[in-house]
Amino acid sequence: MKIGYPCINRTVGCTPNRTFRLASYSKERLVETIQLNLDCLKKTLEFNVKNNLLFFRIGSPLVPFASHPVCKFNWQKKFKGQFKEIGNYFKKNKFRVNMHPDQFVIINALKEDIVKRSVREIKYHCDVLDLLGLDESAKIQIHVGGVYGDKKSAMERFIEVYKKLPFAIKKRLVIENDHLSYSLKDCLYIFKKTEIPIIFDFFHHECLNNGENRRSALIKAMKTWKKKDGKLMADYSIQKKKAIKGSHAESIDIRKFKNFLSDVKDLDFDLMLEIKDKEKSALKAINILEK
DNA sequence: AGTTGTCAAGCTAGT
DNA sequence: ACTAGCTTGACAACT
Numbered sequence: 267m268k269i270g271y272p273c274i275n276r277t278v279g280c281t282p283n284r285t286f287r288l289a290s291y292s293k294e295r296l297v298e299t300i301q302l303n304l305d306c307l308k309k310t311l312e313f314n315v316k317n318n319l320l321f322f323r324i325g326s327p328l329v330p331f332a333s334h335p336v337c338k339f340n341w342q343k344k345f346k347g348q349f350k351e352i353g354n355y356f357k358k359n360k361f362r363v364n365m366h367p368d369q370f371v372i373i374n375a376l377k378e379d380i381v382k383r384s385v386r387e388i389k390y391h392c393d394v395l396d397l398l399g400l401d402e403s404a405k406i407q408i409h410v411g412g413v414y415g416d417k418k419s420a421m422e423r424f425i426e427v428y429k430k431l432p433f434a435i436k437k438r439l440v441i442e443n444d445h446l447s448y449s450l451k452d453c454l455y456i457f458k459k460t461e462i463p464i465i466f467d468f469f470h471h472e473c474l475n476n477g478e479n480r481r482s483a484l485i486k487a488m489k490t491w492k493k494k495d496g497k498l499m500a501d502y503s504i505q506k507k508k509a510i511k512g513s514h515a516e517s518i519d520i521r522k523f524k525n526f527l528s529d530v531k532d533l534d535f536d537l538m539l540e541i542k543d544k545e546k547s548a549l550k551a552i553n554i555l556e557k
Numbered sequence: 558a559g560t561t562g563t564c565a566a567g568c569t570a571g572t
Numbered sequence: 573a574c575t576a577g578c579t580t581g582a583c584a585a586c587t
Contacts, residue, residue, distance in 0.1 A: 286583065325579085369566085372568080381567080445578090513577060514579080
């Protein structure tokens with residue numbers, strides 16, 4: 267099992283998610299920001315290697331406005347060498363990598379324009395992973411979304427849109443069970459029609475399920491990952507106290523985490539800790555795992 | 558230097 | 573009607 271945390275490290279003193287306002291867009295600003303983000307990404311990865319945190323989620327703003335019409339600059343070409351270098355670092359250290367596009371990405375939206383922009387945005391995420399030279403086990407996770415009061419139709423729309431996506435996207439796209447609309451069971455239905463792998467979110471499963479315990483649910487989700495997809499990816503979090511259902515806790519609860527591990531650690535999968543204090547909790551988790 | 562309102566994009570549940 | 577929350581922060585203008 268590899269353990270990781272998403273997008274940003276609070277210790278290294280920089281962020282790989284710098285961006286800027288659309289109003290101040292310029293090619294120069296874009297190039298400058300991408301450079302700073304790549305530099306920080308490298309620094310973050312070095313921290314992770316040192317601490318054996320080998321599952322990492324790259325933040326979407328790595329290349330700001332990449333899928334926006336304002337961006338006409340060929341950043342892919344300009345930064346090709348640096349992406350390759352970071353990709354080699356990922357590979358050398360056997361990292362598991364994923365990305366998670368924003369909530370605006372809804373490929374089964376009713377408005378054609380939203381669908382189009384969503385696909386563009388996913389394509390950008392693919393470009394990043396492709397430029398890094400990562401294989402099909404590097405995934406892009408999205409929620410099914412697009413309910414608009416009729417989940418059944420939304421699922422059918424998702425299936426139809428997914429079928430027509432280019433292979434470059436299909437090979438990386440995975441769906442995540444969410445805490446409001448799509449349970450594991452719903453995702454399994456979509457899997458049956460599309461063979462899209464399911465990222466299993468333990469916390470969301472606690473919020474929305476059909477009575478399966480977490481171990482048996484995890485096993486069901488694991489079966490949706492083929493060999494070329496790599497091991498199942500899972501998200502882990504716990505409820506933040508005195509906050510609305512679904513908000514993520516500030517830090518890991520050691521007792522709960524040990525209990526969690528004892529349930530599932532004999533099963534081989536990679537675990538992303540979606541906890542607000544990021545690497546701080548990830549370090550606690552890896553220590554518990556390695557003990 | 559520190560604080561605060563706002564930022565490309567959507568949706569849902571809760572108030 | 574409005575906002576918090578989502579994986580979530582960071583920018584930029586103002587004090």
